[in-house]
Amino acid sequence: MIRALLTIDDIPSDNTCAIVDYLNEAGIQAIMFAEGEKAEKNPEPVVYAVQHGMIVGNHSYSHPHFSELSLSEGIREIDRCETALNQIYEMAGMERTCRPFRFPYGDKGKKNRDAFQSCLRERGFSKVNDTTIPYTWWRENGLDRDIDTLWTFDFTEYRIRPGSGYTMEDVWKRIRNPNPENGAALYMPESRHILLLHAHDETDELVPGYYRLLLDDLLNHGVQFVKPDFV
Numbered sequence: 001m002i003r004a005l006l007t008i009d010d011i012p013s014d015n016t017c018a019i020v021d022y023l024n025e026a027g028i029q030a031i032m033f034a035e036g037e038k039a040e041k042n043p044e045p046v047v048y049a050v051q052h053g054m055i056v057g058n059h060s061y062s063h064p065h066f067s068e069l070s071l072s073e074g075i076r077e078i079d080r081c082e083t084a085l086n087q088i089y090e091m092a093g094m095e096r097t098c099r100p101f102r103f104p105y106g107d108k109g110k111k112n113r114d115a116f117q118s119c120l121r122e123r124g125f126s127k128v129n130d131t132t133i134p135y136t137w138w139r140e141n142g143l144d145r146d147i148d149t150l151w152t153f154d155f156t157e158y159r160i161r162p163g164s165g166y167t168m169e170d171v172w173k174r175i176r177n178p179n180p181e182n183g184a185a186l187y188m189p190e191s192r193h194i195l196l197l198h199a200h201d202e203t204d205e206l207v208p209g210y211y212r213l214l215l216d217d218l219l220n221h222g223v224q225f226v227k228p229d230f231v
């Protein structure tokens with residue numbers, strides 16, 4: 001049995017509500033990571049996600065590379081998104097019981113990496129329960145100790161863009177690749193995953209309902225989606 005936690009980055013988008021509806025039809029609860037600035041301007045899809053069973057986490061305010069920020073600039077990015085998400089949960093009439101965080105691009109801040117981890121810990125961010133993730137590279141890179149939520153498998157569907165030459169065929173190849181250059185093979189028996197997908201309208205324009213195509217494939221392969229769980 002392959003078990004996976006689904007995470008979806010970069011909400012809100014025009015397709016956020018449709019994704020939430022699909023997830024509910026499929027019985028999948030995901031963590032959706034929101035950008036604070038976009039959520040302030042367009043709160044409705046984020047409120048919809050919260051009210052329809054998804055956990056919304058902090059994906060910074062303006063989606064910068066944290067390695068290009070000073071420590072104080074990075075902390076401001078985290079805190080401003082928190083303020084926006086607190087407002088979203090208040091608008092939704094829902095209590096905020098967990099606070100996962102994901103760095104944009106998985107960029108943990110290089111020279112400030114330890115300081116950002118301390119900041120996340122002090123602020124009470126929630127660490128996803130990754131104790132069942134079996135990969136040695138996960139532990140060797142200290143990911144089992146980090147508070148932020150990284151991933152073990154990236155669909156790379158966001159690379160499908162006009163002129164990029166990257167197509168859905170490349171995404172399917174990646175899904176079926178038993179030896180990917182980074183991350184872990186998706187369909188390895190007994191594997192455990194944190195999956196990374198994005199809520200991007202640009203992808204939907206080129207591959208309508210891409211999230212349904214991809215996640216249906218996982219369901220057809222018997223992947224069991226686990227509910228977000230924190231330690």
Ligand SMILES: [Zn+2]
Binds near residue numbers: 059
């Ligand atoms: Zn992102």
